[in-house]
Amino acid sequence: MADDGPGTGTPHAPLGGLSTSGSETTLAEALTTLRKRKWVLILAVLIGFAYGYWKASSQPRLFEAYARIQVRSGSSNEYKVSASTGISDPQTKMMTEIAILQSDTLMLTVAREMNLANNPEFLGVKGKVPHASLDDPGVRQGTIHRLQSSLRIQLVPKTEIMRISYSSLSPKLSADIVNKVVSDYIQRSYETRFASTQRVSQWLSGQLDDLKAQVELSQEQMMDLQKRLGVLGFDPKDNQISSSLEDLSKASGTAKIARIVAESRYRMLSGMDPDSIDNSIETTPGTAPGEFSALRGQVAFARSNLAQLLTTYGANHPLVKAQSNELAELEKQLKAEQERLLTQARENFNAAKANEEQTTAALEKQKADAYKMRDDLIEYTIKQREFESSRTLYEGLLERLRTAGVQAGLESLEIDVVDQALLPAYPTLQPYSSIITTNVLFALIVGIVVAFVLDSLDTGLRSIAEIESVIELPSLAVIPKARRTAADQAANLSVAQRNISVLTQPKSQFAESFRSLRTSLLLSTTGQPPKFILFTSSTPSEGKTTTACNLACILAQGDVRVLLIDADLRRPNVHHRFGLSGKVGLSTVLSGGSTLEDSLQHVTEVPNLDILASGPVPPFPTEMLSSGAMTQLLERCGNLYTHVVVDSPPVLSVTDGVILARLADAVVLVVRHGKSSRQIVRRARDLLIRSGAPIAGLVLNAVDLNSPEYYGYYGYQGYSYSGVDSDSWQTKPPTGEKSQAEKIEKEEKREVR
Known part of the structure; x- marks a missing residue:
């Protein structure tokens, strides 16, 4: 190679x-962690079992006494001051009563009446105990806490009945405490409800006095407004001011028209040619229609005679002079008549103008009176509504006040004692199995938590x-x-x-x-x-x-x-x-x-x-x-x-x-x-x-x-190698044209046959 x-x-x-x-926490991973830390779980279960067995064996012999009471929803609701004074939800009402039964005030009352702070059986000691006073805050708090910790209150399902129980080492003490709690609760319920109703009655009495004075004041103010408006029990809109306002509005319009006519006549006469006055304007009433025209005719005739005389006799003739004097006199009279007509037209205009001004002033004054009357009517309406509202509220509160005294005497009947507490015959012991099971389960949960904590702290x-x-x-x-x-x-x-x-x-x-x-x-x-x-x-x-x-x-x-x-x-x-x-x-x-x-x-x-x-x-x-x-x-x-x-x-x-x-x-x-x-x-x-x-x-x-x-992890861990010689592990893979991967694959197949 x-x-x-x-x-x-x-x-x-x-x-x-x-x-x-790795951050995903699945159920399989959780089970794997628990299997890995199984000794922690086993140790926790053993400790829980041992502790539960010890706790079950050493549990005290407690005697439980119980009583049953019925807290009715209220047969006197029809007499109550208000329909909403009670609690509408029955479940909420019952939970409220349970809280009252467990209240520090009621527990302190029971402890004082039974002198529990100096009771050896209640304190769980033998022999005499040093004298203690409930006025001491420490003694009071300890006594109330001990009393509340052993008192159990349960609701009987689908009923209005409560079960009140108390457990102690003495059967008589358990029964006495339960009966005392019931009696003090009933007494407290009666006193608090009666006192509450009395406080409501006193408050209503004070409110009624204020309402009565307010009703009387509103009535007096309404009557004063009626006198001011001039109404006596009928419609305040029908009055003298309204009628006068209508007449004055009509008179004001007439005066304005007369003033316009007079002013027009005066302006026309003052600016017209005297020769055309008689043909252009009607004479003033009371004056002869043709007097001004007759004077003008006489003046014209005199002028004509004067012209003839001048032509005939000359200017110095006595007839000419006499005619000239007569003409001058007639012209003087004509001028005076013209002045009189203008003066008369001016006076008529001034009179019409003064009449219009007076009528308008009277109308404005009447309008002001009408506006004031409108404001008074609004105030009258408001006062009338206040009077009606105060009177209605006064009458309603007065009616409810009369029923408050009846309710105060009926509230105490809502609590009935169904069963009084009797002396228990046998102590109440919790079953061993339940105590051991509870402790084992709790220890197992703690062990699981510890296992996961240890696993999270393990950095390996x-x-x-x-x-x-x-x-x-x-x-x-x-x-x-x-x-x-x-x-x-x-x-x-x-x-x-x-x-x-x-x-x-x-x-x-x-x-x-x-x-x-x-x-x-x-x-x-x-x-x-x-x-x-x-x-x-x-x-x-x-x-x-x-x-x-x-x-x-x-x-x-x-x-x-x-x-x-x-x-x-x-x-x-x-x-x-x-x-x-x-x-x-x-x-x-x-x-x-x-x-x-x-x-x-x-x-x-x-x-x-x-x-x-x-x-x-x-x-x-x-x-x-x-x-x-x-x-x-x-x-x-x-x-x-x-x-x-x-x-x-x-x-x-x-x-x-x-x-x-x-x-x-x-x-x-x-x-x-x-x-x-x-x-x-x-x-x-x-x-x-x-x-x-x-x-x-x-x-x-x-x-x-x-x-x-x-x-x-190895799925072949139980795989059998029977029939294969150990020397076969030394078998050489084939060589030649095949790749190295093929060699390895075939060798693996031979090895696991």
């Missing part, structure tokens, strides 16, 4: 996709799913614990057979797990199987040397040559497993003290396996492993062998493993079941990834297959 040198294989990248959702890696989730690497195989038998330690066996279990137990689950590891490794790289396989771990004692030795033997059982190199130059162990010499080995080859051929050792039980021990421990192992001689040695070994298995130191202890990991084709990280923590394994993975190591996956070592996490 050709090889290009160490480290040429294509490594697998960290397969984060293979991680499972125990399951494949958990490891893959934390490390984000695929799991190559699960290696069970090697179970050594007496035959393994027989004297006729060699050292290799006693230490390498796959040689003496080829049909065991242990050997099958290494065959699974071989298959996973050969298929872990693409192109060709890995040649250089390096095993390392996070910390020492995780089983990397055991895994490397057994896998080398399994690989050598085929038609291949395998070399196992012990590269742990600080704590070498491979040569002890095979019973070989450690005087020469890897350190002597690298230092030039010996050749590779002289340092190789052979194992008789596995002919195809050669071993290169570590040799003497050198002073500087890291420098030796990181030297060029180590790289050349691996290249030479790669040309001679099909597979080279390297056992290296832990990566977190020293850097030797990280250095060698870069030279390998596949690096296997060995994790011991339950030993390595999450942080340590994750740190080791990070170191390998940062160094560029081709990590193929991880191997979970030393697994107990009987643990809950791996129950039934």
Whole structure:
């Protein structure tokens, strides 16, 4: 099988996709956790059983006395002040009464009347007790608490009956306390209800006095408004103001029209030619219609005569002068008549204007009175409503006040005693089975909680799913614990057979797990199987040397040559497993003290396996492993062998493993079941990834297959190998044109036939 040198294989990248959702809490995971912590559950159950048995055996002999009372919903509801004063929901009413029965006030009343603070039977002591007073807060609180803790009140289903019981060491004390609680409860119910009704009555009486005064005041105010409005019991809208307002509105309109007419006549006369006055306007009533016209005719006639006389006699003739005087007189009269007509028109206009102003003023005043009357009507309506409302409320409260006294005497009849408490004949003991069962169940629940808490605090890696989730690497195989038998330690066996279990137990689950590891490794790289396989771990004692030795033997059982190199130059162990010499080995080859051929050792039980021990421990192992001689040695070994298995130191202890990991084709990280923590394994993975190591996956070592996490992990654990010779394990797979995967598949089929 050709090889290009160490480290040429294509490594697998960290397969984060293979991680499972470890955070999901399923029922199967919970059952697995409980099976893993079964001893915690068993111990919890045993403790719960022991405690329950002790508690059942030591329970006190208590005597329980009980009484029954009926709390009726109220036969006197029809007399109540208000229908809503009671509690409408019967269940709520009964729960309220139970709270009253358990109240501190009622318990204190019972304790005072029975002097329980100084009663030895109540306190559970023998002999006399020092005198104590309930006025002391500590004594009062302790007595009430003791009384409430032993008092039980229960509702009889679908009834109005309550069962009141009390348990104590004395049967008489139990009966006396129950009867006293019932009697004090009935007395309290009567007194509180009576006092409540009396308080309501007193409050109503005070309210009635205020309402009566308010009704009287409202009535007086309404009567005053009626007088002011001028109404006497009829419709306040029908009154004198409304009628006057209507008449004044009509008179105002008439006056306005008269004023407009007079003003128009005056303006026309004052601006008209005197010659056309008589033809343009009607004369004023009371004046002769033709007087102004007659004067104008006389003036015209006089002027005509004057003109003739002037023509006949001249200007100085006495007739002419007489006619001139007459004409002047007539013109004077005409002018006076004209002035009189204008004056008369102006006076008529002023009179009409004054009439209009007075009528309008009277109308506005009447309107103001009407507006005031409207406001008074609104106030009157409001006062009337207040009066009616106050009167209705007053009459209603007065009627209810008369029934309050009747109700106060009827409320006390709602509680009846059905059964009084009698002396109990036998003590009340809780069954042993119920006490033990309760304590066992409680202890089991506590044990389950403790189991889950311990599991959450456990940082060890125990399951494949958990490891893959934390490390984000695929799991190559699960290696069970090697179970050594007496035959393994027989004297006729060699050292290799006693230490390498796959040689003496080829049909065991242990050997099958290494065959699974071989298959996973050969298929872990693409192109060709890995040649250089390096095993390392996070910390020492995780089983990397055991895994490397057994896998080398399994690989050598085929038609291949395998070399196992012990590269742990600080704590070498491979040569002890095979019973070989450690005087020469890897350190002597690298230092030039010996050749590779002289340092190789052979194992008789596995002919195809050669071993290169570590040799003497050198002073500087890291420098030796990181030297060029180590790289050349691996290249030479790669040309001679099909597979080279390297056992290296832990990566977190020293850097030797990280250095060698870069030279390998596949690096296997060995994790011991339950030993390595999450942080340590994750740190080791990070170191390998940062160094560029081709990590193929991880191997979970030393697994107990009987643990809950791996129950039934190997489905072939009961598979029979009868009829197959042990020598068949050495059967060589076919060679030729078939691929390596086909060889492995056929070999596996032959092995499990």
